[in-house]
Amino acid sequence: MESLGIIVAFYLLSAIAVGGAIGVFLASDLIRALAFLVLSFVATAGLFLTLSGDFIAIAQILIYAGAIPVLIVFAVMLAPLAGRNNGNGLYLVPGLALGAAVAVTVAFVAVDVEWNELSGALLAERDFATTANAIGNALVGRYVLAFEIASVLLLAALIGAIVLVREDEAT
Numbered sequence: 001m002e003s004l005g006i007i008v009a010f011y012l013l014s015a016i017a018v019g020g021a022i023g024v025f026l027a028s029d030l031i032r033a034l035a036f037l038v039l040s041f042v043a044t045a046g047l048f049l050t051l052s053g054d055f056i057a058i059a060q061i062l063i064y065a066g067a068i069p070v071l072i073v074f075a076v077m078l079a080p081l082a083g084r085n086n087g088n089g090l091y092l093v094p095g096l097a098l099g100a101a102v103a104v105t106v107a108f109v110a111v112d113v114e115w116n117e118l119s120g121a122l123l124a125e126r127d128f129a130t131t132a133n134a135i136g137n138a139l140v141g142r143y144v145l146a147f148e149i150a151s152v153l154l155l156a157a158l159i160g161a162i163v164l165v166r167e168d169e170a171t
Helices: 004-026 030-050 054-078 092-112 120-125 128-140 144-165
Strands: none
Touching (some): 004 030, 054 128, 128 144
16 A cells, blocks of 8 residues: 555545444444445445455455345345344343454554565566456366355255245145
8 A cells, every 4th residue: 555545545444344333233223234234345345445456345345235235135024023123132241342352352463463565566566457367267277166066055055045944835
C-alpha cells in the first residue's frame, strides 16, 4: 500500500466492516441484522480490493454478500413469526467476553509481530492482474480432483437437505 488514497480507503473500509459486525450483534430485528451483515461483507470485499485480491473480492460479493443473505431471507420466510426477533439474552455476556478476548489477541499479534514489507521493486515484479487466471488454471489443472470431489460432496449435501426437509407424501 503506497498511495495515501489506498491507505485511507483501507482504514475506512475496516471501520465500516467492524461497524457492520457490531450492528449485526446489536440489531434486535433479524432483517436489520441481515442488512448490517451485507454491509460488513461488502466492506470486507473492498478490503480485499485494497490488498490486490480482485478474485477474492468478487467471490466475497457473489457468495457472501449475495447468496448467503438470500438463503437467510428464505429461512426467515419459512420460520414462524414468533422466531423472527433477534433478541440478545442468554449469550450476551459470554459473546462479549469472547469477542473481547479475540480482539485483544488480534491486537497483541498485530503489535508484537514484526511484519516484513515488500519493497517497491518487489511489488513491481509481482503480477497482481492475473490472479483470477492463475486460480482458474490451478482449479482445472493441479487441483481438479479436489475441486470435483468438493462439488460432488456439496451436491450430496444438497440432496440430503432436500430429503430431510421434504414432507412425506404418505401422511
